[in-house]
Amino acid sequence: MTLLQIEDLKVHFPVRTGRFGGGKGTVRAVDGVSLSIDARETLALVGESGCGKSTLGNAVLGLAPVTAGTIQFDGQDLGTLSTAARKRLWRDMQVVFQDPVSALNPRRSIASSIAEPLIIHGWSGSIPDRVTELMELVGLNADQRTRRPQALSGGQRQRVVIARALALNPRLIICDEPVSALDVSIQSQILNLLMRLQAELDLSYLFISHDLSVVRHIADRVAVMYLGTVVEDGPASAVFSDPVHPYTQALMSAIPLPDPSRRDRGDRVLLQGDLPSPLDPPSGCPFRTRCPLAEPRCAETRPALTPQGPGHRAACLVQDRNPGGPPA
């Protein structure tokens, strides 16, 4: 069953340009993205900074303005709902951000932070009991309830943030780089917690991350973003073992492997140059300015996502395995 359905979503921001701010421009942070997440599924959104992955998550949460397109949650179009109906729906959708330090109020006890959504949304049962239950669920000791965030380690703080996100029994959690700010020896604890909670509570995750080793482990499906568009998506196993788009291939081969005997592997694709400005994206394929396989025709038409295998799509004219076939 589809829980979240995003159709042709665009999030554009007007900006002033030039040294003195005299010009006007539009940042096309998300520029025509269609994605869906099933119940109990983890969809990972990967890409480099500035590709629009966090903006996409924010748009789903109502934290970034939708310029065009629709976002449907459980069959309801978020754009047409009344404010009261949206507020009810937000119980079903929660978020865990990267930095647990700035996500928690330093002057509140952790119990009070976890209780806040329960108070706002009028929890019907006993709030202290629910806080205790949540703390135990995420592996925190209930004796720590009166402590302030600064008395906890980074991993424990992220557990508090997760407990707060779980307070209202959500169905979808948007995890925006949830382990990037944590020490390496702590990351696997939090990833294991997220995987256990998903199984126990039937959660869906939109998992936004730049860490591909983590994504390979935790995701059911992966969508690769570049300059505001999805260039490839599909089952995690297919995208990782058999990437079609040259950008995905470069991204995969850039992952540093913890194995010194493979450092000189010859299959590495080193990209030249930097991400173009989203203010002035290249014509045609957004990746063509850095693509080792680009041809003249790539400047002319923007490639659409086309089927490459079961559930696997990519937007590349050169690497398309099914040229001339119907668009996905």
Place this chain on the structure above:
Amino acid sequence: MSLLDLSDLAIQAGELSLVDGVTLDVHPGEIVALVGESGSGKSLTALSIVDLLGEGLRVTRGSRRFDGADLTPKRLRKLRGQDIAMIFQEPVSSLNPLMPVGAQVAESLIVHGTASESEAQSAAIDMLRRVGIPDPDRRATQLPAELSGGMCQRVMIAAALISRPRLLIADEPTTALDVTIQAQILSLIRDLTREQGTAVLLITHDMGVVAEMADRVCVMYGGRVVEQGAVHDLFAAPRHPYTDMLLRTMPRPDDPPKEPLFAIKGSVPGPRDWPSGCRFRSRCPRADAACTERPPLQGDGHRAACFHPMRPT
């Protein structure tokens, strides 16, 4: 003979011990990775080499030698920016925002009097080209804010390498960058230092970066070196339980997806909470009564500070 020699180095903030007895050497042309988590003391160790410890921090014990002689403040003034160069994690905040990047690259040549202003400027443009900045003549006149993060990091590398230093200290040089840019920058550091015979002390928390770059590795935990050795030995057969577990927590391509990952229990203790004896013992499954004593770094070449190593030393 080693180029850089740290012996029994200790750093304190007041009475609080932050680095406790680090011994480490770097040979000419070699890349040595200093790896550890936050609070392990890896960055302080590196900063102490160039005398850039912040206020309130001081070296309380041990020696720092470069090219066979002690690193006195007077000697460092001559060496810094010439024989010893440094690059940091945040390229944007490490560059002067009001100075054209070309002039920043040229600066060390002018300050050390090795070139005239115009020679230095053309050397800077040449160096910017070598680090892969397109259109270097124009870019040299721009301010850091007009360049991307990846380009600013190239500028910093150009500024560090223009004087052909003998030692480059790189503190998390790619942590703020994206993976495809990280791969470019790492290969640039590797190629340029190899070409110039520069030794590199690479500070990182990322075992993937270590495996890509290092000849030798020095693992720190709780202000001490817990294991050091050649990169292939250390990855193939780690001896200290911390190194072993750190490598096992990393998701690997051949792991079954969605299965629980190996996790080290507990959290990284701060310097106020370090246990006596072995500082990893509060999280170590092999710890016993013996570990309340401080384990010495033992072994020949590949060394570990553990009474119950994974493999005999």
